[in-house]
Amino acid sequence: MLLSVDHVTHYRYDRPVRGVVQSHRLMPSRFDGQKVLDWSVTMTGGTMGSAFRDGAGDWVQGWTVAGPVDEIEVRVKGLVQTTDLAGILRGHREVVPPEAYLRDTDATAPDAALTELGQLIAAADSPLSGCHALSEAISAAIAYTPGTTRVQTTAAQALAQGQGVCQDHAQALIAAARVGGIPARYVSGYLQSGQDGMDHEAAHAWAELFVAGIGWIGFDPANECCPDARYIRLGSGLDAQDAAPIRGISRGSGAEILSVTVAVQTQEQ
Amino acid sequence: MTPCFNEMFQDNAVRPPYAGLQGWSADMPADIRLAKQAEAEALFRRIGITFAVYGEGGDPDRLIPFDMFPRVFTANEWAKLERGIKQRARALNAFLVDVYGRGEIVRAGRIPGKLVYQNDAYEKSVCGFIPPKGVYSHIVGIDIVRTGPGEFYVLEDNCRTPSGVSYMLESREMMMRMFPDLFRENRIEPIDSYPDKLRRTLASVAPAKCDRDPTVVILTPGHFNSAYYEHSFLADLMGVELVEGQDLFVDGAFVYMRTTEGPKRVDVIYRRLDDAFIDPLCFRPDSMLGVPGLMDVYRSGGVSICSAPGAGVADDKAVYTYVPEMIRFYLGEEPILKNVPTWKCGDASDLKYVAENLGDLVVKEVHGSGGYGMLVGPKSTKQQIEEFRALIMADPGNYIAQPTLALSTTPTFVEEGIAPRHVDLRPYCLVGERIELVPGGLTRVALREGSLVVNSSQGGGVKDTWVLAE
Structure with a gap:
């Protein structure tokens, strides 16, 4: 595209x-x-x-x-x-070890609810299906509602109130994935979201989870999908602040x- | 506890390095001694050397007691210490370059990746960046204790910005002023080249883009910092500017200092500020102490930062246990200085030993500091030991245990006269184009009888440290 x-x-x-x-x-x-x-x-x-x-x-x-x-x-x-790679970050050169993305930040510190969601990873047949299950669970737990959260809202706060925007979805997914032992990071970029032009979604954010044997895979719980040809990736970080463009x-x-x-x-x- | 090693007296005889001090101390009348001690204190107070040694906290304006009885090493003893310290400084820097690069030591299974990459001090923003000359830690402060004639142990490494070197220099200055005869009668290695060596070390790691005599500055958090005296003292002796964050600014690809003659480009920043505060655009956004944009200039080779951001991952308490392994892995050598034997409670067999011997051990929290979250077995009650046992069992990976060492003593002036007191040593190893250190270091002394705690917040003082020439 x-x-x-x-x-x-x-x-x-x-x-x-x-x-x-x-x-x-x-x-x-x-x-x-x-x-x-x-x-x-x-x-x-x-x-x-x-x-x-x-x-x-x-x-x-x-x-x-x-x-x-x-x-x-x-x-x-x-x-x-752009080309649809089913969310897989193929051919990306980087030297930061994936384990460095197991660390929490203030915005992604897990509480009891996030810790419980993190158990979905271990409960699944494979880490990959665990990541999908977790992303779906985050989509279901946080309703896309602009204006209900702020830049400073943490993953735990967003999950508790059950509403938020892409930043909240991404940070909640990252926090829960790390509990499950999956290296996870915040990705900022752009999204082409239809002719009607939902401007607030064009500057977008999602999560990448690291699955051994495959590598980094993008998950966008706000749109219940993995990044495809409509997405442009800019950069990553431990949380929204760390990944800010x-x-x-x-x-x-x-x-x-x-x-x-x-x-x-x-x-x- | 086993009797501890007295560095001056052994089997009722004076050990050779202290021979020159025997008569001096025995012949000094009590009133002269008290007068000299008062003179020393007044001098320290007048020049304003009042500060806490790194990480100790406490009243920043407290005067640290100075003890006039020097601590002495022979040329031979020092030669071994020096080789061991340099070896350790080389290995620690090799480790830092490695874990921010390919991570060979982790891939080889010689140190757990979790300990390194999930460490709070691991700074992923500098991954893949190799600082000039491959040096991350330019001033390595290594804390050493002695337990016998040839027995030395490293207690901990300080790879960030170890402080206290101004005490080393001022203690010597003080002794030379008060007892000039001692320095004529004994052949004592000088240490006054330290500021020059430090300056040379810093200049040697200027970035490749610097094509002239490098401009070096010391970046201080400000006068409210407990080590501010040392920052200004070193800037003065090196002949470089002492600056705060607001005195520096980024313009395009470089960092500049505001001066009365206009902006001046800065090539090397010796920062006495923690990583978290040096650049609000990269680290804590609320920091007012740093320089916005500094990390972008640093990572694109426009300025050098000493110690390099991320150096702290090498001096973590849990990483410490692997330093002998680093020496073997990177240098292919056996460690010259020993680590204190350490049991990692995260290991099942180590935990079993620790649980059975809690009463004899010192147990520390891996990331704790300043004596919090610590058990000193021999000095604890049964109940305290049992309470601590529960803490360890709840989270074994968070604790390490070490034997209580019988630290050596040196004679020290106390109210009743002269008595043995426990000491440690912090030499300052400089790493740049060359690795060098001045003979000696800072000797801290536990002034309270029987105390093993040399921290100034707990009644510790400092002494002049002599290395005798061959």
Whole structure:
């Protein structure tokens, strides 16, 4: 599938700030399921740092903007050819050992309910079917309801309230999978979700679970499926914060007003 | 408990290294001694050297007692210690490069992957990155105790930012000022080259992108930090800037320091700040102490950070038990310095031994520090032992056990005169292009009679440490 992306993040400060520093993971991952045909990231007034590929295989690019500045726009535009690999991250080069993804973070610390869900792994015939069972259980336990959770909501909190968005589904699945001894990580990316354009889903997140003998496999409990040709993968981390495509900070006392638009569309072949 | 080794007196005779101190201490009248001790304390207080040794907590402005009776090693004793310390520093660095690279030692089954990769100190953001010269830990502080004439044991390794070296330097300074004759009569190896050596070590790991004389800075959390005195002391002696996070900033591919003459590029940062705080874009987002964007510059080769982020995984208490294995695996050598025998309660056979001998052992929590979650068998009541037994049985993997060692003693000035007190030693090994250390280190002394605890928070003091020339 040929997908075009236009992703604009706009920052406005009510008082000019003295400077901005950001770290981006906004480049599509290199693996057999996606091929970048065209891609650009721009930042108004920004100076690029030296980019590098990190141990997880993500392309990291630092940016700085010298102030005073009251408005910044980060724009990602590009074209990617994708292939459905049934969620399998084939041909992805990385050096972080899978075991490093068994560690909890504050956002993915398991409580009793997550620990109980984690038992689904051991109860299944194979680790792979255990992962599928767990992903289905998370889909059933957390109803997709935008506006009910916040960026800081933890996996345990989202599961307890039974509502959330893709971030909550992904973090809950990660937390429960780790209880079951399955290395698990948070993945951020884009999703093409129909002509009606559900914009809030276009900037998307899902989970990857590591199954020995197969490797990393994507699971998207928010959409009850494994990532296919509609998905573009950007980067991964131990939780949402660790995998964020943009991490940044501004120097100054100006309050930030953020607006984000994302359009992911299929193109004529 | 077995009688402990007295470093000065053996079989009623003075051991050779202390011969030069016999007359000095015996002839010193009590009033002179008290006057000298008061003078030393006043000097320490005046220069403001008040701080706690790494990880001890307590009042940051407390003055650590200084004992004037030096601790002495012969050239031979030191030669062996030096080889052992350098060997250990090499192996620890080889381990760090390996576990952030291919992880051969884990693949070979010589250390469990869980212990390394699920360790809180394992930093996956630096996987695949090899720091300049392949060095992660540039200042390795190795805590050593002695139990006999030739018996030395390593208690723990400190691979992050071991502190206390300013006490080593100031103790010598103090002794030379108060007792110049001692330094004429005895051939004592100098240690005053430490700041130069440290500076050279730091400059030697400047990134490849640095094409001029490297600019080195010390990054401190600030004056409220318990080791702030040491940070400013070292910056002063090395002739480098002492900076806080807000004095540095990232612009494009490099890190700069604000100066009165405008921004100046920084090549090497000796940080006295924990990993979690050095860059809010990579670690704790709420940290105000670090430099935003620093880790991106570091990982793209624009600046060096000493010690390298992630170095802490090598000095974990559970990883410690595998250091002899690292020496064999990476260097193909037998360890020169011994580890304290350690039983891992996670192993069934070790657990059985520990359970049967709890009354004689020291049991520690694997990730605990500062003496919390610890049982000292010989000093505990039956009830305390049984309560601790229940804790161990509930989570054996979380505990290790060691024998209670009979730490050596050296003569120490106490109220009644001179008496033996237990000591340990922390040498500071510098690792850059070369591996080197100045002769000696910081000797800590347990001033309370019978106490084995040298921590300053529990009545510990410091001494000057001598290594005699051949």
